[in-house]
Structure formats: C-alpha cells, structure tokens
Amino acid sequence: MLSVLIICTTIIVLATLLPLSRHPHWVIRGMDFPRLQIAIVAVVLLVVDAVLLDIQSISTLAVMGATLLCLIWQLWWILPYTVLWPKEVKSSSDIHPERQLSILTSNVLTPNRNADALIQLVRKYKPDVLVTLESDQWWEDKLSVLEAEMPYSVKCPLDNLYGMHVFSRLPLEEDEICYLVEKDVPSIHASLVLRTGDKVRVHFIHPAPPSPSENPESAERDAELVIVARSVAESDQPVIVTGDLNDVAWSATTRLFLKISGLLDPRVGRGMYNTFHASYFFLRWPLDHLFHSQHFTLRSIQRLPSIGSDHFALLTRVLFSPVQDKNQQGLTPNITDNEWSKDITQEQDVSKHDVPRPGESN
Structure with missing residues (x-):
C-alpha cells in the first residue's frame, strides 16, 4: 500500500x-x-x-x-x-440602464447544430453583445435571425474551428478582423458605442491552444495574449477583452496578461465559473473570459445552460463609470514579468503595434 x-x-x-x-x-x-x-x-x-x-x-x-x-x-x-478571496472588482447596485453593458460569450463548437438553444438564450437574457467562437457559415446563417434585434455585426465564418462572429444592439465602429499571430486564427477589434455615447475599446480573441493536434507549444497563444495586453496597457480608454483564451484563469500566462494589461478579472473573489468541459463535470475549468479596465464595476456574472457545445456560455453584465474607480486594484508586473513578455513576443516576431486601437483617433 x-x-x-x-x-x-x-x-x-x-x-x-x-x-x-x-x-x-x-x-x-x-x-x-x-x-x-x-x-x-x-x-x-x-x-x-x-x-x-x-x-x-x-x-x-x-x-x-x-x-x-x-x-x-x-x-x-x-x-x-473562490468567495474566500477579496473581490477584485466592486459590485454595483446602480440600475441606470444606459450605463450598463452585457456581453454573452459562447464557444458554440462548430459541429454542434443546436443553434436554436443559443438563440433562445439571447432572447431570454437580451445581452447587448453576442460573441460566438468556432462559428462557421452554417452558424452565421442560423444566427442571422438575431440581426433584427442586434443590427450591428462583424462576421468571420471559418471552417477551421476559429470562426468568430459579433452581433450587437449597440453601434460598432472602426471594426477590424485581424490575424495577429497565426494566419488562420482571427480576432475582432472595434469601438463599441454605449447608450451614454461613451466608447469602449473591445477586443474579441480566440488564440489556438497548446495541444498535440494543433500547436505543440503555447508560444502562439501566449504571444497573442501578450501583444493585446501591451496594447491596451497604453490606453486611457475603457477597455474590454473577452473570448475563449484557451487558457485557465489561474495560469501563469493569464496572470501575465492581467499584469501587463492592467485589466481586472471580475471572477476574483466570486467564483471560477468553469465553462469547459460542459459534458464532464469532473474536468471543468475557466477557459472563457471577460477582462475589463477600471472604468467598470460588476452587475453580475453567470454561466448559462448548455447549448450542446463543449463550452457553456458566459454572460457578464458590467456598469460603466465615467471616472475610473481607483479603489479597484489588479495585479502589477515586476521586472521578470516584463522580460518574460518581451521574450514571448520576440520569439513569434509580433508586436503590440500589430493590435488595432479603435477609438484612439477620436
């Protein structure tokens, strides 16, 4: 024994x-x-x-x-x-609808054909923005019924498990589809106009995971995270980064992203909100994320019911504050973090300048 x-x-x-x-x-x-x-x-x-x-x-x-x-x-x-930890993002009880923003992020799993389940979630929870990952042309066609209520969209249908779509009730400006690190892995960048007229810089990303069937190393995923982090770190704009990062919330690389970017994680002090794998309760971890700048506090965050994908959808409601809340403190980088981030980007020959900066010209 x-x-x-x-x-x-x-x-x-x-x-x-x-x-x-x-x-x-x-x-x-x-x-x-x-x-x-x-x-x-x-x-x-x-x-x-x-x-x-x-x-x-x-x-x-x-x-x-x-x-x-x-x-x-x-x-x-x-x-x-877990709830044993202090909350990184303050809870908000403000009910002014014009200052609220809700984003539903869903990795739909390309072979999954239960589009009706996702459409029902959208109509039930009425998010301002729907982000779909792994969505191909079939998914685009099925989700077109949402365009009457979500008239603003950016579409990138692909058959390689990296298609991406954004549907929005709020105007999207300066939207751009980019291939930051890998030629077949897109990301979407835009300026989202809130009901108050304020603009939020949004980045929707889905880097490829390290795996024996895709990338044997995490170098490409890590590089995409780092250059986005470096880009938003230099901005005074309200910022939201969301998507399936193919990395867990507690990894060294996600922590590096948060340190370099200065963004906050609303799950800290609240729960894991494990979104993958939907079919195996004993093998679940948080792969789908929403990070934001100090311009926001949290109304709510919840994992939604299964739509037949291997991911659960994640719904996050935040409240925009015109003045940054200095009492919200995230992680801070040290010299070692900065050196590591430079090594990651140099290895892939990518730069923060490759990342669009919507809204900076205004």
Missing part, C-alpha cells in the same frame, strides 16, 4: 512542479489547467495516508508532507477564484 501511495504522490508532485517551468510545450502548459482536480486528489491522498499508514513512520510523514506542500501550492493559485 505504501508503494502505491508513493507512486500517487510522485504523480501529484510532478504535476505540480511541471508548470513551474516556463517551457511552452503543451504537456507542461497543460498542467496549469487541472489545479482544482490536483488539489482534490491531494486531499484524498492525505486522508488515505492518515487512515491506512503509520503516521509515526518517517516514510509516511515524508509522503504526507510532499502531498501537503502540493496541496498548498495548488490552493495558492485557485483560491482567488
């Missing part, structure tokens, strides 16, 4: 140590994802160790000590996405 538990502990230790490396290989970066699952397994192992082993034995104490350290380390990453 001790041998079996030692093997299990070794696996937990390896899964914990691998992400400490900044190597972009998909196996290493993939260990960022199941931190919650690793923490749960560590707790189970500790209980089994205490029940079945001699806790006065040095070998038992060593096994339990290693497992406990792994548990503490994993909790350090995921606790900010």
